[in-house]
Amino acid sequence: MTSRRNYARRYVWFVVPAAFAVVATILFPWLFTIYVSAFDWRLGGAREWVGFANYTKLFTDERFGWAMLRTLIYTAMAVVFPLILGLAAALVFNQKFPLRGLARTVFILPMMATPVAVALVWTMMFHPQLGVLNWLLAQVGIPPSMWVYSPDTVIPTLVVVEVWHWTPLVMLLILGGLASLPGDPYEAAKIDGATPLQCFWHITLPLLAPYIVVALIIRTIDALKAFDTIYVITQGGPGSASETINIFLYLQAFAFYNVGYASAVVVVFFAIILALAALLMWTRQRVRV
């Protein structure tokens, strides 16, 4: 045991420089955020110690409550649809067919593309009068939508962009799982006369469960973190109909310069993400066994 420890300790110096960078860019910000959240701190102005006042204000702030609710609705949709579509896509890409490599590369292009650039194109496509999407709807006889220009449709519309953007990542994660499935259960099922649908339901899905849970974890966290496309397409509008926590946070800190209050939002938001991640990790371990 001791020799193994000593052996390991020799490698500490490999990690020290990176650890220093992690402390400076990741650990320090966390601690400093907690510190700032105890102040009424104006960017470039006065600061005053207020203790927990920012947190109590948070729980009575209706705007924060709505932002929270919107974030949850957005996240729920932005997790479920990519998971279903990603699973379906993975099943397709797991088959052998001509030009599969090229098709898969094209399929993952959206997740590698610069979010701001694609957000701009989507903005133009959503234009109610001149956008190509309403023209397409008209071709199949569906009345035009206001897309991101109406409070009723803005969140689902933003989810469409998120689904387009991140379904490929789910597909890749599940495809990795499909590649590692054993062949024997399928042979046995075939001999027993199982239909392909039965095979999928009783063999593939249970064996894939750990990979699906990993995709679920990653997707949930990323959906909660979504900022770029929402900010570029709507900036939280119309009104505040698409103001999620991240947008709320951004506005508080860098438009209203309430960095103290914004820091309290960060702390609460991060605690929620951490709790959710821990819960999902726990589920993952249960699924593994």
Next chain:
Amino acid sequence: MRKLLGRIGFGLSVLVLISPAILVFLWMLSLSMKTELDNTAFPPVFIPNPVTWSNYAEVFSRNDFFLYAWNSVVVSFSATGIALLLGVPAGYGIAKMRAIRLAGLILIARITPGLSYLIPLFLLFQWLGLTGTLWPIIITHLVITLPIVVWVMISFFEGLPAELEEAALVDGATIWQAFRHVAMPLARPGITVACILSFIFSWNNFIFAVVLAGRETRTLPVAVNNMLTFEQISWGPLSAAALLVTAPVLILTLLAQKQIVAGLTAGGVKGA
């Protein structure tokens, strides 16, 4: 006959899957090559006729496009380079020590929203007097690139056979020499993966630069977003600029898709 129908159905489903990706990028290309009149025509004009390059000419001729492109290049290369310098040895050390907790800490960096770093770092950079330079942007991009590099490298170093390094150590090499001359050359594919992914996610990043960049230090995503704010409907130049920003990343993805898929499935990593 049934087999043929099945094949056609399968082909159609592949087409349905990839068409949203293809169509959005093609529409982007089409918008960037049409006149303003065609871009705002209803019903839409799909095939540019006549093809015009004036949108691209307009992007290059104003908006300090080259300055912002240079900024993006400097930031992405620096953030990737520093992350490799720090992250490759760290990944090696963590893999050797089996320091799972340390790896977990890095994973937490992956799940933190980018905005939460910005308030303290913004105050810090102000206090250090670094605002107005590219340094704040490079340093914040390390928040994305360093975890990617460390995470990818851990899984690559863990997959290497230990015998070769042990042989080198028995022959009297120091652990540094074993790392430098035995492990690192073997892990070169892993370093390539880490390098590509960290470059792409740094290049694509918007959130850090939008807060930290001044007029002279904007990166391309921020500059392109500003075009939207200031010119409501001038879709041609806007699409041309958007396409120019994302083209390097798309080309890199097409060229290195194998490495990218390997890296993404290894750690499920992605930028902030």
